[in-house]
Amino acid sequence: MPATDRIAIAKLTLTDFRNYRAVTLVTGLGPVVLAGANGAGKTNCLEAVSLLTAGRGLRSLPFPELARSGGSGGWAVAAELGVAGEDMHIGTGIQLPPDGMLTPRAARTVKIDHALAKGSGALVRIRMLWLTPSMDGLFTGPAAERRRFLDRLVLSLDPGYGAAASAFERAMRQRNKALEEFDSPPMLTAIEAQMAAAAVAMAVARARAIAALSGEIEAERNRDPDSLFPWAALTLNGTLEEQAAALSEDTMRDELRDGYARALAQGRDRDRAAGRTLSGPHRSDLDVAHGPKAMPARMCSTGEQKALLVGLVLAQARLIKRAADGIAPLILLDEIAAHLDIGRREALFSSIVALNAQVWMTGTDLATFTPLRNATETQLFVVSNGTIMPANDAERAAKH
Numbered sequence: 001m002p003a004t005d006r007i008a009i010a011k012l013t014l015t016d017f018r019n020y021r022a023v024t025l026v027t028g029l030g031p032v033v034l035a036g037a038n039g040a041g042k043t044n045c046l047e048a049v050s051l052l053t054a055g056r057g058l059r060s061l062p063f064p065e066l067a068r069s070g071g072s073g074g075w076a077v078a079a080e081l082g083v084a085g086e087d088m089h090i091g092t093g094i095q096l097p098p099d100g101m102l103t104p105r106a107a108r109t110v111k112i113d114h115a116l117a118k119g120s121g122a123l124v125r126i127r128m129l130w131l132t133p134s135m136d137g138l139f140t141g142p143a144a145e146r147r148r149f150l151d152r153l154v155l156s157l158d159p160g161y162g163a164a165a166s167a168f169e170r171a172m173r174q175r176n177k178a179l180e181e182f183d184s185p186p187m188l189t190a191i192e193a194q195m196a197a198a199a200v201a202m203a204v205a206r207a208r209a210i211a212a213l214s215g216e217i218e219a220e221r222n223r224d225p226d227s228l229f230p231w232a233a234l235t236l237n238g239t240l241e242e243q244a245a246a247l248s249e250d251t252m253r254d255e256l257r258d259g260y261a262r263a264l265a266q267g268r269d270r271d272r273a274a275g276r277t278l279s280g281p282h283r284s285d286l287d288v289a290h291g292p293k294a295m296p297a298r299m300c301s302t303g304e305q306k307a308l309l310v311g312l313v314l315a316q317a318r319l320i321k322r323a324a325d326g327i328a329p330l331i332l333l334d335e336i337a338a339h340l341d342i343g344r345r346e347a348l349f350s351s352i353v354a355l356n357a358q359v360w361m362t363g364t365d366l367a368t369f370t371p372l373r374n375a376t377e378t379q380l381f382v383v384s385n386g387t388i389m390p391a392n393d394a395e396r397a398a399k400h
C-alpha cells in the first residue's frame, strides 16, 4: 500500500540506460542511498529517476545520448510509484527507428499506466526537486544561473509563472527585433505593453515565492534555533521585484506596469544601441546571505554554500508539500554529504527524516550514511559498474 503523504518509487527498472544494461531496484517509501566508487553509475541512476517527471531530466542532455553505448540505441526507464496513495506505472524512453537514425532532438515517449501520454508534460504531477554538484557554483557564478534557479523555484510553487515568463521572453524578442529592424513607435508601444504586463506578473510571482520561502526558513529557525541549515536570507535584486514586494494592494500593479512600460519607451535609444533590452526581470538577481551576520553566500566556504543550497531545497520541498495537501515531493540529492561536516550532515539527515519524503542520495562512502541507516525506512544500495545491490547483500558477498 503506497503512503498517502508522499510521492515514492517502489520499483525502478533501467534498460540500456547509460552504463546499465538491465537493472531492477526495489525500494521502500523512505530515503534511498546509492553508494559506490566514482563512475559506478550513481548519478546515472538519479538521472533515470529524474525522467519520471516532466522535462529533460537532471543533466538536460539530448535523449539519444542516454542510450547505453554498445546497446540497441534505445533506452527505457520504468517505475512503479505510489503517488498520494495511488499506484501508478510510468514508462519512458526512446526506441531506435527502423532506419536506425535518431536526431539529437528526438523526443522520448511517455506511458502512464501503460497508455501513451501526449508528452512528458503529463508527468508534472510527479513533483520532484533535485540538487546536483553542477549547482555548487550557484552563489559565485553568473546571475543567469541564479535566475534559472529562481525561475524553477517560482514555477514549483506557482504553476502559472511559466506562462508569464514565456510571454515576457516572446515579447522581449519581438521588441529587440523591432528596435533593430524598423522604427515604428506605435508597434513598440504595443509590444512594450505586453512586456510590462508579463513582467509585473513575473515580479509579483517571484516576490511572493521568495517571501514564502523566507517565511519557511524563518519558521524552521524558530523551531530549531541550533539547526545549521535554515540560516539563509533571500533578497530579490531587481527594481520590479523590489516594487512588487512592497505592493500592499493588487490595484497598485497597474502603476507598476505603467511605470515599466514608460521606462521601456524612454530606453528605446539606449536599448537599440545595445542591441537588447537592458532593464526588466531578465536582468534580476537573487541575493543569498548566510547566518546571523548575513554573510553574502558567495563569500561563504564550500561547505557552508552547500549547506545553504540544501537548506533552500529542503525549505522549498516543505513549501511544496504544504501547497500539495501534505504530499511530499520526491527529492534527488547527488553527492550531497561530501562537503558537509558531521554536524551539518546530521542536520541534513534529521531534516530529511522530518520531511517524510522519499529522498534519493548518492555518495562514495556508505559509512557516511550510517546515521540514516538507523532511521526507519532508509534503504542503502551499493552501486558498482552498472549493477545495484542492496547494501546488506553486498556486505555479505564481500565477506565470502
Ligand SMILES: Nc1ncnc2c1ncn2[C@@H]1O[C@H](COP(=O)(O)OP(=O)(O)OP(=O)(O)O)[C@@H](O)[C@H]1O
Binding pocket: 017, 018, 019, 020, 036, 037, 038, 039, 040, 041, 042, 043, 044, 045, 065, 066, 067, 068, 069, 364
Ligand atoms: N551512454 C552511456 N553508455 C555507457 N556508459 C555510459 C554512458 N554514459 C555515461 N556512461 C558511463 O557511466 C559511468 C557512470 O557515470 P555516473 O556519472 O553515474 O557516475 P557516478 O557513480 O555518479 O560517479 P561520481 O562519483 O564520479 O560522480 C561513467 O563511467 C560514464 O562513462
